[in-house]
Amino acid sequence: MGGVAKAVNNREEAIGYLVDVLRRHRAKRVILSNFPLSDELGLERVLKQTSVEVIDEEADDVHKAEIGLTGVLVAIADSGTLLLDGEAGDGGVASILPPVHIAFLRESQMRLTLAEAFIDVKLAFAQGHKEFVLITGPSRTADIEQTLILGVHGPKEIHAVVLP
Amino acid sequence: MKGRDPMAQEIQGAIHNANLQEALGRVTEGISFLRHLAFQDFPEYEKLRTQARHIKEETIANLDEYLKILKERVEGNGGTVYFAQDGAQACRYIMELAKRHKVKRIVKSKSMTAEEIDLNHALEEASLEVIETDMGERIVQLARERPSHLIGPAIHKTKEEVAELFARWLKLPEPPRDVQALTHLARNALRNAFLSADMGITGVNFAIAETGTIVLVENEGNIRLTTQLPPIHVALMGIEKVIPSLDDLLVYLALLPRSGTGQKLTSYISLLSGPSGRLSEGNREFHLVIIDNGRSRLRNDPDLRETLYCIRCGACLNICAPYQGVGGHVYGGRTYMGGIGCAWEAGVSGLKAAAHFNGLCTTCARCTEVCPVKIDIPWLNTIIRHKAQKLDSRVSLSQKLFGRTEHLNAWGSRLAPLSNWWLRQPLTRTLLGKLFHIDPSRALPTFQRQTFVRWFEKRRNPQRLTANGARKVAFFPDCFTNHFDPEVARAAVNVLERSGVRVRLVPYRCCGRAALSQGFIEEARKNAEHNVSVLLALIDEGYDIVGVEPSCISAIQADYHHLLESDAAEKVAQASYEIMEYLALLRRRGELRWNSELVSEQQKMKVIFHGHCQQKATGGNTAVIEFLNSFPNLNAQAVEVSCCGMAGSFGYKREYAGLSRHLAQKLARKLEGLEGRIIASGFSCRAQIQEATGRAAIHPIVLMAELLEHEAQKVS
Numbered sequence: 004m005g006g007v008a009k010a011v012n013n014r015e016e017a018i019g020y021l022v023d024v025l026r027r028h029r030a031k032r033v034i035l036s037n038f039p040l041s042d043e044l045g046l047e048r049v050l051k052q053t054s055v056e057v058i059d060e061e062a063d064d065v066h067k068a069e070i071g072l073t074g075v076l077v078a079i080a081d082s083g084t085l086l087l088d089g090e091a092g093d094g095g096v097a098s099i100l101p102p103v104h105i106a107f108l109r110e111s112q113m114r115l116t117l118a119e120a121f122i123d124v125k126l127a128f129a130q131g132h133k134e135f136v137l138i139t140g141p142s143r144t145a146d147i148e149q150t151l152i153l154g155v156h157g158p159k160e161i162h163a164v165v166l167p
Numbered sequence: 168m169k170g171r172d173p174m175a176q177e178i179q180g181a182i183h184n185a186n187l188q189e190a191l192g193r194v195t196e197g198i199s200f201l202r203h204l205a206f207q208d209f210p211e212y213e214k215l216r217t218q219a220r221h222i223k224e225e226t227i228a229n230l231d232e233y234l235k236i237l238k239e240r241v242e243g244n245g246g247t248v249y250f251a252q253d254g255a256q257a258c259r260y261i262m263e264l265a266k267r268h269k270v271k272r273i274v275k276s277k278s279m280t281a282e283e284i285d286l287n288h289a290l291e292e293a294s295l296e297v298i299e300t301d302m303g304e305r306i307v308q309l310a311r312e313r314p315s316h317l318i319g320p321a322i323h324k325t326k327e328e329v330a331e332l333f334a335r336w337l338k339l340p341e342p343p344r345d346v347q348a349l350t351h352l353a354r355n356a357l358r359n360a361f362l363s364a365d366m367g368i369t370g371v372n373f374a375i376a377e378t379g380t381i382v383l384v385e386n387e388g389n390i391r392l393t394t395q396l397p398p399i400h401v402a403l404m405g406i407e408k409v410i411p412s413l414d415d416l417l418v419y420l421a422l423l424p425r426s427g428t429g430q431k432l433t434s435y436i437s438l439l440s441g442p443s444g445r446l447s448e449g450n451r452e453f454h455l456v457i458i459d460n461g462r463s464r465l466r467n468d469p470d471l472r473e474t475l476y477c478i479r480c481g482a483c484l485n486i487c488a489p490y491q492g493v494g495g496h497v498y499g500g501r502t503y504m505g506g507i508g509c510a511w512e513a514g515v516s517g518l519k520a521a522a523h524f525n526g527l528c529t530t531c532a533r534c535t536e537v538c539p540v541k542i543d544i545p546w547l548n549t550i551i552r553h554k555a556q557k558l559d560s561r562v563s564l565s566q567k568l569f570g571r572t573e574h575l576n577a578w579g580s581r582l583a584p585l586s587n588w589w590l591r592q593p594l595t596r597t598l599l600g601k602l603f604h605i606d607p608s609r610a611l612p613t614f615q616r617q618t619f620v621r622w623f624e625k626r627r628n629p630q631r632l633t634a635n636g637a638r639k640v641a642f643f644p645d646c647f648t649n650h651f652d653p654e655v656a657r658a659a660v661n662v663l664e665r666s667g668v669r670v671r672l673v674p675y676r677c678c679g680r681a682a683l684s685q686g687f688i689e690e691a692r693k694n695a696e697h698n699v700s701v702l703l704a705l706i707d708e709g710y711d712i713v714g715v716e717p718s719c720i721s722a723i724q725a726d727y728h729h730l731l732e733s734d735a736a737e738k739v740a741q742a743s744y745e746i747m748e749y750l751a752l753l754r755r756r757g758e759l760r761w762n763s764e765l766v767s768e769q770q771k772m773k774v775i776f777h778g779h780c781q782q783k784a785t786g787g788n789t790a791v792i793e794f795l796n797s798f799p800n801l802n803a804q805a806v807e808v809s810c811c812g813m814a815g816s817f818g819y820k821r822e823y824a825g826l827s828r829h830l831a832q833k834l835a836r837k838l839e840g841l842e843g844r845i846i847a848s849g850f851s852c853r854a855q856i857q858e859a860t861g862r863a864a865i866h867p868i869v870l871m872a873e874l875l876e877h878e879a880q881k882v883s
Contacts, residue, residue: 094444149319
């Protein structure tokens with residue numbers, strides 16, 4: 004769908020990939036969502052070590068972030084879709100405001116179809132979660148002369164880092 | 168003469184606007200193609216759209232209940248719900264909310280419902296700054312125009328025009344000319360708007376009652392920014408947007424993106440229940456404004472109720488020939504466009520507003536193939552045409568003439584060739600133009616003195632050859648063929664009898680299509696009643712019903728159930744066939760014992776098939792093409808256009824003759840490069856093709872009769 008799915012073998016490779024993307028974009032500021040996998044991977048520490056500033060979503064300079072990091076509830080293989088759960092820390096603007104979005108997930112979070120993914124959505128609703136977004140490829144428009152342009156209001160680049 | 172009719176003038180303006188024509192072609196044909204690809208390997212399509220329709224039927228039938236649940240759940244999620252009777256109430260609520268929160272700047276994402284109630288205007292009157300953030304909608308806002316397409320509001324603008332608008336907006340002396348740079352420019356400018364806005368306003372695609380969730384479907388990401396950045400989010404929806412459950416949403420998500428843009432899923436689909444966004448709880452608000460604004464009027468009218476099932480994908484516009492020809496500004500009302508838009512306008516702006524552009528719907532029914540909720544848009548337009556006649560208790564002479572051709576035709580044939588001579592006199596044409604709005608430059612069909620019915624009754628040697636009769640056909644003689652083109656029906660009888668089928672006539676009475684096309688529902692119903700009782704008796708005696716004119720056969724197949732709503736009508740529909748569909752059926756059943764080498768190596772031929780719209784809608788065209796191609800050495804190729812533009816009487820009417828010719832030119836251009844005889848099942852299609860290309864077009868059954876005749880001569 005125009006995004007990059009990167010399968011990695013372990014935490015080190017995942018971090019390596021993240022650092023590569025940060026370097027390539029000379030990123031100084033990121034928005035880091037509060038998702039469980041982030042703690043497991045120690046993303047905050049990694050960012051500190053690479054002297055990248057973590058910007059709070061409510062801060063006034065939130066728009067200065069070059070990259071947004073989130074987890075996912077599940078990802079859908081059939082359509083190349085990331086399904087984010089707001090209440091699990093993936094809401095807000097991390098996946099929409101910065102020009103680059105990196106999502107981290109485990110293989111066990113892969114689903115085949117939208118219908119399968121909706122089973123997870125229903126379970127999340129049952130736990131009181133209420134806010135979800137399905138992301139399928141980068142932001143796009145064809146409003147001027149039907150010419151397809153990527154990265155209109157949202158990210159032009161999406162990475163999904165898939166851990167075992 | 169044209170100057171007197173404002174619609175004719177608008178049409179002329181649109182078809183001579185080269186930029187608009189280019190944009191319309193690109194968008195309508197481009198998206199139609201993507202849609203086609205998206206559904207190509209999608210066997211669930213029919214099942215899903217039946218389901219999608221059922222859900223809407225059930226929800227709209229129990230609307231109050233679902234709205235009540237929705238309200239409770241949204242409030243349970245920490246949101247506020249406001250029901251507005253009309254646009255003014257909705258606007259007032261939003262303005263007061265803005266005032267209370269000292270809002271200065273509002274970012275907005277595309278919402279047809281907001282257009283409908285003129286929300287921007289109301290907010291600007293209250294000195295609020297409103298910034299549209301959807302790229303197309305922003306362009307339309309800067310140009311101070313209205314959207315011209317449901318999902319592509321600015322399709323009528325060229326990039327040069329956009330560049331000029333952006334230059335004025337951002338005070339740039341030298342704006343960029345390429346689309347990438349223009350988009351980037353707008354992105355940066357709108358960023359600031361998002362970050363500094365105090366309120367975000369969006370529409371709603373679906374509202375799920377069971378969870379109190381609104382669903383927003385988009386590609387750009389501006390809706391997400393509109394909902395996530397400002398502290399207040401106002402979502403505006405019509406009462407019809409509610410659906411019961413998350414499972415129902417799955418059905419619509421499979422259909423909406425594929426139908427709208429040919430995508431499996433759009434880039435972003437947000438599910439929001441109550442306040443959300445980057446700010447912490449307590450610092451954000453969510454308001455759901457649910458408006459009626461004429462929708463209950465549609466709901467309470469059993470004939471127009473299905474308008475409310477619309478999910479606004481725009482597929483019906485992309486496939487619509489008149490829309491392709493003039494776009495949504497001409498073929499549209501205050502807010503909504505195209506055939507479905509006419510029904511919307513009837514609800515929200517009233518019948519008079521709808522009647523203004525109702526005539527542009529030719530009721531060709533191509534849209535019914537692509538509507539993901541199976542709305543019968545041509546039927547809605549027929550109903551509106553009918554109601555509009557009652558409205559000012561005045562029926563135009565033109566409608567009377569085109570709707571009641573039966574007796575006229577009888578005299579025309581009786582007096583031929585005198586009638587034909589008379590009809591060609593300039594004075595007659597002037598008169599017909601003045602009185603009946605018949606375009607004087609259009610060639611009128613020629614009355615045949617010997618009608619088909621007369622020929623059939625008088626012929627000496629019926630049931631020649633085998634006719635040993637396992638199969639019996641009752642042939643339905645339609646008005647056009649009977650009076651103007653009897654050769655086609657003779658060919659059909661000939662082919663059937665040569666194939667061992669016994670043929671008798673159905674006692675002649677118009678199918679009612681002509682009356683229906685002019686909105687004379689009661690008269691069409693009388694014809695339908697009569698014909699159904701006659702046809703049913705024949706069917707009970709073992710006859711299959713066969714005719715040659717797709718518009719008339721499709722009236723029996725697809726319209727009688729609307730008119731009569733009876734099992735009998737259903738049974739008659741099931742046993743009625745266009746001649747080529749019938750031959751295809753016999754062949755599939757192995758009952759057509761023709762030489763499979765009907766076309767010899769030496770005769771090898773190519774034919775170009777122009778399908779009839781209503782036959783396409785009933786699925787009959789594919790069968791015809793398959794049948795023709797089942798003979799070796801016969802190669803049939805379909806030419807792809809939405810409609811030839813004649814559509815029965817449409818192309819003869821003064822107001823629409825220009826548009827009709829314009830559409831015919833499109834077809835002519837496609838035919839230009841194609842070799843072979845042109846075959847077309849529709850009477851008016853053949854007339855249109857002949858006029859536009861100078862090439863003759865024949866009914867496929869005439870070709871079949873020729874081939875069989877050739878074969879017979881070989882044998883003897």
